[in-house]
Amino acid sequence: MKILVAVKRVVDYNVKVRVKSDNSGVDIANVKMSMNPFDEIAVEEAVRLKEAGVATEIVVVSAGPTQCQETLRTALAIGADRAILVETESELQPLAVAKLLKALVDKEQAQMMILGKQAIDDDSNQTGQMLASLLDIPQGTFASQVVVTDGKASVTREVDGGLETLALTLPAVITTDLRLNEPRYVTLPNIMKAKKKVIDIVKPEDLGVDISPRLKTIKVEEPPKRSAGVMVADVAALIEKLKNEAKVI
Amino acid sequence: MAALVIAEHDNLSLKAATLNAVAAALQCSPEVDILVAGNQSDAAAQAAAQIAGVRKVIQIDAPNLADQLAEPLAAQILALASSYTHVLAPATANGKNVLPRVAAKLDVAQLSDVTKVVSPDTFDRPIYAGNAIATVQSSDPIKIITVRTTGFDPVSAAGGSAAIEKHAVAADAGKSAFVGRELTKSDRPELTAAKIIVSGGRGLGSGEKYQELIAPLADKLGAALGASRAAVDAGYVPNDYQVGQTGKIVAPQLYVAVGISGAIQHLAGMKDSKVIVAINKDPEAPIFSVADYGLVADLFTAVPELTKALG
Numbered sequence: 001m002k003i004l005v006a007v008k009r010v011v012d013y014n015v016k017v018r019v020k021s022d023n024s025g026v027d028i029a030n031v032k033m034s035m036n037p038f039d040e041i042a043v044e045e046a047v048r049l050k051e052a053g054v055a056t057e058i059v060v061v062s063a064g065p066t067q068c069q070e071t072l073r074t075a076l077a078i079g080a081d082r083a084i085l086v087e088t089e090s091e092l093q094p095l096a097v098a099k100l101l102k103a104l105v106d107k108e109q110a111q112m113m114i115l116g117k118q119a120i121d122d123d124s125n126q127t128g129q130m131l132a133s134l135l136d137i138p139q140g141t142f143a144s145q146v147v148v149t150d151g152k153a154s155v156t157r158e159v160d161g162g163l164e165t166l167a168l169t170l171p172a173v174i175t176t177d178l179r180l181n182e183p184r185y186v187t188l189p190n191i192m193k194a195k196k197k198v199i200d201i202v203k204p205e206d207l208g209v210d211i212s213p214r215l216k217t218i219k220v221e222e223p224p225k226r227s228a229g230v231m232v233a234d235v236a237a238l239i240e241k242l243k244n245e246a247k248v249i
Numbered sequence: 250m251a252a253l254v255i256a257e258h259d260n261l262s263l264k265a266a267t268l269n270a271v272a273a274a275l276q277c278s279p280e281v282d283i284l285v286a287g288n289q290s291d292a293a294a295q296a297a298a299q300i301a302g303v304r305k306v307i308q309i310d311a312p313n314l315a316d317q318l319a320e321p322l323a324a325q326i327l328a329l330a331s332s333y334t335h336v337l338a339p340a341t342a343n344g345k346n347v348l349p350r351v352a353a354k355l356d357v358a359q360l361s362d363v364t365k366v367v368s369p370d371t372f373d374r375p376i377y378a379g380n381a382i383a384t385v386q387s388s389d390p391i392k393i394i395t396v397r398t399t400g401f402d403p404v405s406a407a408g409g410s411a412a413i414e415k416h417a418v419a420a421d422a423g424k425s426a427f428v429g430r431e432l433t434k435s436d437r438p439e440l441t442a443a444k445i446i447v448s449g450g451r452g453l454g455s456g457e458k459y460q461e462l463i464a465p466l467a468d469k470l471g472a473a474l475g476a477s478r479a480a481v482d483a484g485y486v487p488n489d490y491q492v493g494q495t496g497k498i499v500a501p502q503l504y505v506a507v508g509i510s511g512a513i514q515h516l517a518g519m520k521d522s523k524v525i526v527a528i529n530k531d532p533e534a535p536i537f538s539v540a541d542y543g544l545v546a547d548l549f550t551a552v553p554e555l556t557k558a559l560g
Contacts, residue, residue, distance in 0.1 A: 016513055017377045026381050038495075094349070095358055120494065120514075122376050124361045129319065129349035138320055138425035141346050144488065154428065158488050159342040160497075161439065162432035166318070169424040178478070178495060179488050214358035218371065218384045226520055229541035235554045238526065241542050246524045248445070248503040249470065249559070 001148070001170075003046045003055045004110035005080060006101055007039040007062050009071040010121040023219045035071045038116025040078070041176040044183040045146060046114050047079035054148045057081050059108055063100050065089055069199055076194035077186040083199040088211065090204075094122075096211035098130035103207035105135060110171065112153065117142050117175040128175035138168040142177040250369075251280035251304070252335035255326060257343055258285060258293035260315065263300075265442045266339035268403030271300055273396040275404065276366035277335040280304050283411075286325045288315035294413050301405040311418035316430075317343050321421035323350035328419040330355060330391060334369070340395035340498075341441075348393050357389035362498075364400030378494040378517035398441065399500035399521050433489060440473045440490070445503045448475035448492055448519070449485070452508020452529060452548055456485040462552045463507060469559045475499065475519075477509045493518035508548045511536030528552065 011017055012032040020027050035043075049055040060080040062068040065087070072083040086100050105113060113132075118125035132139035140146070140155030144163065147154040153168045158177045204211045232238045242249045252274040257264040267283070274281045281302060285294040286309045294308040307329065313321045326347070330336055336351065338344030340362045352359040364382070365373035371386045372394070440446065447470060449463040459480065467474050475497075476490040492499055494517040504522035509515060511527070511534055519525070520539050527540035530547050537543040544551060 011377070013514070017380055019381050026377060093358060095353060095356075098353055118495065120378065123378070123494065124359070125345050126349040126352070126359050126361060129346065130353035130359075132319075133323065133350035133353035136422070139346075139350070140425075141319070142342065157342075159430075160441070160489065162430065162487070162489055164316070164430040165428040167426045167428050172424075177488065178482070214389055215360070215385045215387055218386055220376070220381050220383045223375070223379055223382050226525075226539045228538050229525075229543065231537070231543045231545065234546070235544070235551055235558055238542055238544050238555065239558055242503070242524070242526070246503070246541065248524050 001055050001112060002057045002059065002108060002110040003049060003112045003114060004105055004108060005042050005046045005058060005060045005075065006115045006127070007043065007060055007071050007075050008036040008119045009033050009062065009064055009068045010036045010119055013037055013120055019220055019222050023221055025217065025220050033067070035074050036116050036119045038118060038176050038178070040183045041178065041180050042114040042116050043075045043078045043080060044181050045176060048181065049148065050079065059084065059110065061086065061101060061104055063088065063092055063097055072199055073194050074186065076197045077190045078184065082197055085199055085201045086204060086207065087201050088204050090211060091213050092211060093213050093215060094124045094126035095130055095214060096209070097127050098134055099209045100204060100207055100211070101131050102134040103209055112170060113173045115173065115175050117177055128173050132173035135171070137171050137173060139173045140166055140168050141175040143174050144177050144179045146174055146180070250278055250334050251282060251332065252278040252337060253329060253333045254281060254283045255336070255338035255344065255347070256283050256285045256293065256297050257339050257341055258287060258290065260287040260290040261292050263293050263296040265403065266341050266398045267297070268300065268406055269398035269401045270337050270339040270396045271302065272401040272404045273363065273366055273394070274335065274337045275302050277369050277392070282307060284309070284326065284329065286314045286322055288312050296406070298411040298413050299407050299409050301408040303409050303411040305411050306413045307416055308413050309416045309418055313421060313423065314418070316427040318425050318427060319347045319350055320425050322347045323354070324419045324421045326351045327354055333391065335392045335394060337394045337396055340397050344395045348395055352393040355391055355393070357391050357393055358387055359393040359395070360385065360387060361395050362397040363394050364397045378513050379520070380513060397498055399498055433487060437467060438471070438473045440475055440497050441499055443473035443501050445470045445472035446475045446499055446501045447472045447505045447507065448477065448509060449480055449507050450477040450509030451479040451483055453480065453485060459485045462548065466505070466552055466556045469556050477512070477515045506536050507552055509536055510534045511539065
């Protein structure tokens with residue numbers, strides 16, 4: 001079984017972004033970029049499926065500027081076999097990414113697609129579901145466990161209030177939640193080995209996909225600030241404030 | 250120019266998040282219909298018909314809709330979508346699961362987690378864990394929207410008298426099947442609907458301490474239980490307790506953060522709470538920058554003391 005994993009290069013989760021003074025967006029010049037954390041979990045899951053003998057090949061894909069090759073190298077160092085970069089400097093929205101991925105899935109004939117449930121920059125939580133829809137195949141989103149047997153995937157999902165389990169006929173799309181696995185640390189020998197692996201570069205037009213954005217960002221602003229409150233001396237003072245000032249208990 | 254709201258329900262009752270989504274829909278269009286797709290969902294459909302401001306309820310019953318699977322549910326929404334300019338669902342696990350499927354098939358963008366309707370084609374939504382608010386405009390003929398419930402005051406669940414129209418089920422390929430569900434059993438209020446939430450973080454040190462300290466305080470306050478991602482990662486509590494960017498977004502009347510440092514990802518999920526209390530031994534913890542009342546103390550003595558004093 002061939003698995004296709006999609007990874008996104010995003011501002012590192014430890015960075016607190018700043019809104020640009022002209023309100024055109026957030027300032028990402030000279031900030032640390034990393035692989036989207038949920039995508040790291042997706043790569044790890046694919047590698048574990050290969051180690052378990054379920055998967056035979058892992059193709060990792062990213063879409064964006066040329067620097068996404070660094071993100072792909074990280075995925076190759078975790079254990080993906082080869083990589084494809086859909087290179088573009090243009091803004092990519094989830095629907096466009098889903099279309100690019102669909103074109104690659106059609107070409108690669110992958111049986112399972114694993115994506116992070118959401119990217120921590122635009123927080124959209126759309127691409128996996130859109131890809132499944134475009135491919136007319138089932139989806140198991142927000143997965144905390146994936147078991148593959150006899151052409152079916154049993155996917156346990158994190159839902160409001162608990163867990164639910166679905167049986168999906170492959171091919172299918174899985175999106176990862178945080179408890180699916182704990183990604184391994186990348187070792188130096190594996191980083192060296194990853195340098196020898198192949199990254200193919202294609203352009204959106206090679207895939208015949210129109211990536212023009214559908215949503216226009218009019219402005220980006222700081223959220224309203226919450227003013228800092230007061231420090232209380234002890235538990236008694238806290239209860240007094242909650243009862244008489246805030247009146248919430 | 251009408252809006253369709255996808256009801257959040259379990260066939261027997263309507264979930265409160267539906268009311269916030271209807272509120273957002275009414276700001277997009279004066280004509281709002283509700284889709285109740287389920288199985289033996291009469292009770293939920295009747296509850297939907299009572300919601301103030303709703304024009305009509307469309308009810309579709311079929312066995313494969315009982316569990317809100319994304320594939321058959323998306324097929325029902327697609328069969329109706331062409332009559333609407335807006336399709337909305339609350340940004341719950343179900344809403345997030347199904348609506349992008351609908352958007353992709355319609356070849357339109359989705360607007361996720363909308364917090365404000367600026368005009369029928371322009372919306373505010375948080376990005377970067379709520380550290381920035383983007384105002385975005387859609388040029389697509391149908392706007393597909395998930396609604397961040399904390400951004401909209403709910404409409405009244407009573408006072409409406411919409412007609413219920415039963416529709417035939419649209420076909421689905423049947424490539425997904427529901428196997429089972431394991432819901433956390435609790436007599437406590439649901440996290441996203443609670444008036445008071447008590448959350449614990451890594452400062453607690455263990456799942457045992459969470460149960461020993463946080464649960465009794467929550468019981469005294471009639472509160473729901475929450476947690477930071479760090480506490481979930483450390484295995485103290487299940488992931489459905491998680492409040493934050495990648496967990497649940499909450500805005501209760503009172504949010505009590507115990508042993509939570511206040512990473513930006515956590516603040517993203519709770520900073521719209523009306524009153525925030527933070528208890529932490531580190532006076533430099535970022536949680537204090539958003540707290541209305543901060544108590545620098547050892548939580549292992551302060552929390553039992555607080556629970557006891559609330560008698």
